[in-house]
Amino acid sequence: MRELAKKRLSENLKQSVKYLTLVFNDFFILALIFLFGALMFWYAQAMKTMPSNLWFYRPLVGFILWVPLLAGHLVTLIKEADMQFLFTQDEQMDQYLKPMKHYSLVLPFILEILLAGIVFPFATIKAEINIFSYILLVATMLLIKVTELDIEKNNLYLGKKASFSIVSLGALLAALISAYYSYIGIVIGVLGILLVPNFQLTFGKRMDKTMLFDWRYAAESEKARKDRVYSIFSMFTDVAEKQVAIKRRKYLDFLLPKSIAKENPNLFLYRRSLLRNPEYLNLLVRMTVFAILVSWLVQDWRWALGLSCLVIFLTVYQLLPMATEFDRNFMYRVYPIERQNRGKDLVKVLTIGLFIQWLLISICWLIVLPINVSLFEAMAILLGFTLIVVATYLPNRVKKMNQKNFGIR
């Protein structure tokens, strides 16, 4: 089982490296360097001016050090087929999960240590936590992560399961208290050091000897974990393995035509896909919220206009895969559905979606930005830009995608 775990981990690492290379491409790295540089510059400047030892500094340090614990759930790489083919291996699963746990610790440990390094000047100078207590606080956080993974591992066996949100909230509370009262931090740290191995021993024994492995739960949890990882990758690149869980969203049915008399199959499908496929609707919502948030932060109509234009263009760019999404459906190819004009149908559907996006951004501008004539001009320009993207860029790209897939002109 240990060998199987190692083989799967190596395959998983290869796959992750493949996607990470795509995500962290040259442009993205460059953008990150600039962003990180700007953030560090701001941090250095702020350190010079901010007052020392305010009451919330220590809990803030605790909170910041708790955040990396949210990353990195237990990687199990359990597959659905394991329910059939490893069904008799319950007692060996602890051996299988050992290397999995070590692997799962890598990401949160790296993030925790990295963040601890960045926060160090603030924690020791402004929050006045002594160095020894700070190191102990970081060590406590790392031990809490180990304990969290042990709880997740324990949950993989049949029986009562601990809620991860409660465990996580407990960790937050421990982080806040340890940061605020250094001596309690020492107690928690020491308790952690004593309890974690003990926890492993106590529960480890139970796992091996008295508990049955919960195959279905393990397969579903791993699928959910993978979906979360793929969702992050898919924000930057195409992820072939990503499976989409469609949401019914009945409350949005008012956006669909009441009668099908004026519909055609492509329009009919695209409308429902935009409303029910989380990939598309969530993207539209996310980008709209992002545009509103950025506009509020910059507090200047010129910047808000420029950034909102960029957001609208990126929304269209990321919605382009809709053009060929049904080509993978066997029945779409069997049904007598004309594909000649489907590009126009997609443009019709996205025009409505983007118009709603423009409307929401404009309404929020009226709330968050200073109202003057320029703001109304910016709204008109944003509408004009949206229409130009919809009338020129979108049809052109859709046409190219259809030509590539089916030779449709």
Next chain:
Amino acid sequence: MTLKIEHLTGGYTGVPVIKDINLEIKPGESLGLIGLNGAGKSTTIKHILGLLRPQKGKISLNDVVLTEQPTKFKREVAYIPETPILYPELTLKEHLELTMLSYHLDEKKAWERAHELLKMFRLDDKLGWLPIHFSKGMRQKVMIVSAFLADTSLLVIDEPFTGLDPLAVANLIDLIKKAIANGKMVLMTTHVLADAQQAISNYAVLNNGTIEVIGSLQEIRQHYGLKPDDPFDKLYLTLNREDHSNA
């Protein structure tokens, strides 16, 4: 309307899976395609549905040639696949509406027919459900309802009895019989001959991508030297022996 398959050779790559297939089905006729796994049944069906491009030969419905007028050809073909394939984002009601739109059906008449079919397969109270909430058998029933709703000249049915409850199998056989009686053409692949022979009159035995014999079950028995009371499974044993001797 007549389905004509003339000298059809094809497959997935350059190497043909089916070789020089000739078939003809006239209105009111049915044909069962039988053979071992890998004989070329599904490949033949995929060619008829326009999912594969023939390497040689022609498929036509009357004078409408599939490769020349695919949409017009497909408008006369309904298909029930072995594994149900639905649109995850459409409810059952919307699958039926999509069928109405794709096959240009009169909405009012189509809904009357749809309600009959839905009741027959006990789906009439599940119109708002998404496919994710259906069992495999229920999904297969959605495919059956959609195919019979389309009311086409040709019905292509691939292993239809898998995963269906006995009541649904009986209803499906009944629907196929009625379709044939109304002048429709039916092409079906199946291994469950006991059920199939209730509706299908003629059979074509595919072996290694070619048609060995076409005829009634009686004629096929005679061709393979089976006695009238021999179980039909013996045919598969004979095909298996032939397959090995060819190898």
